[in-house]
Amino acid sequence: MxxxxxxxxxxxxxxxxxxxxxxxxxxxxxxxxxxxxxxxxxxxxxxxxxxxxxxxxxxxxxxxxxxxxxxxxxxxxxxxxxxxxxxxxxxxxxxxxxxxxxxxxxxxxxxxxxxxxxxxxxxxxxxxxxxxxxxSDILVATSSFSSLHEGIELKQDDYQHLTKRERSVIHLIAQGASNSVIADKLNISDHTVKTHLYSAFKKTSSRNRVELANWAQRYISVLLPMSKQ
Missing domain, CATH: 3.40.50.2300 (Response regulator)
Incomplete structure (x- = not known):
């Protein structure tokens, strides 16, 4: 058994x-x-x-x-x-x-x-x-693309301009980290965190942290895979 x-x-x-x-x-x-x-x-x-x-x-x-x-x-x-x-x-x-x-x-x-x-x-x-x-949500999402691979190719331009540091910030935002926690984990200043954050907002068309985190949860597993712990 x-x-x-x-x-x-x-x-x-x-x-x-x-x-x-x-x-x-x-x-x-x-x-x-x-x-x-x-x-x-x-x-x-x-x-x-x-x-x-x-x-x-x-x-x-x-x-x-x-x-x-x-x-x-x-x-x-x-x-x-x-x-x-x-x-x-x-x-x-x-x-x-x-x-x-x-x-x-x-x-x-x-x-x-x-x-x-x-x-x-x-x-x-x-x-x-x-x-x-x-x-119903899955059907709506899948109908937006003719195939998964075509969908990734279609969306790739939206994400390829993210820098490595911006991706790291997005990963931590998706985990609910504050600016001070992000600064500590990445060994950068709070001001630098804000700079990367605002840049990520613009590149992902996000208006705030919640929208950026939701964006990450929708796309990050396909386009920005997290490193294994």
């Missing part, structure tokens, strides 16, 4: 007493041989040992923007968001970014169990309305 293991990324102090959180734990114990939890994800080289990742959303607001590190994780592994408020996320955005399902703080325990069983069997756990909306 295949050994099933789950990893929970959570802030134990803020979530341990949540009713939904306890439902998740009880269900996981019935479905998985091994359950580990921490407030940080495992190192990249250790992630393949887990068959499901559960991300505690209690302290996050991902309605307008899904973090780049969460998208990267969901592209490779089964990912579920749980213990989250409805107003804090957009289900369609999560689905389009490869998340497998969502459980809210108000989700009944029987629905949590049913959903985790389905997800563990390879299915998605979203409402039909969300699935329909996401499918």
């Amino acid at each position: 295949l050994q099933q293991s789950a990893f929970i990324k959570t802030n134990l102090k803020s979530s341990a007493c949540s009713y939904n959180y306890q439902d998740i734990l009880r269900t996981l114990r019935a479905l998985f041989n091994t359950i580990n939890m921490d407030d940080a994800l495992p190192n990249v080289e250790q992630r393949s040992q887990y068959t499901l990742y559960l991300i505690d959303g209690a302290t996050h607001n991902w309605h307008n923007l899904v973090p780049a590190d969460l998208i990267a994780l969901a592209r490779q592994y089964n990912v579920v968001i749980f213990n989250v408020e409805r107003k804090a996320i957009c289900e369609k955005n999560l689905l389009l970014n490869h998340v497998n399902g969502v459980f809210y703080k108000s989700t009944p325990s029987e629905e949590v169990f049913k959903g985790l069983v389905k997800i563990n069997a390879g299915e998605l756990w979203f409402t039909r309305m969300i699935l329909s909306q996401a499918f």
Whole structure:
């Protein structure tokens, strides 16, 4: 029998007493041989040992923007968001970014169990309305190009003028980093960060940080691949 293991990324102090959180734990114990939890994800080289990742959303607001590190994780592994408020996320955005399902703080325990069983069997756990909306968005996007390769060629001119430093800034913006954090990570001044940021705004036709981050999440995986950690 295949050994099933789950990893929970959570802030134990803020979530341990949540009713939904306890439902998740009880269900996981019935479905998985091994359950580990921490407030940080495992190192990249250790992630393949887990068959499901559960991300505690209690302290996050991902309605307008899904973090780049969460998208990267969901592209490779089964990912579920749980213990989250409805107003804090957009289900369609999560689905389009490869998340497998969502459980809210108000989700009944029987629905949590049913959903985790389905997800563990390879299915998605979203409402039909969300699935329909996401499918419609995909159809609209794909109809804009005669083929994926032609689409990339068509769009390439929009991105080829980005400098290496501007790409680095965009990657960090997509992860929600502030100007000071970007300056520290890239070892440059705050003023230089602003210069690169404004240049990136212009080259990507973005009006603000949220639009730039959304641009990155739409195109960066195809045209500006992130280096492996």
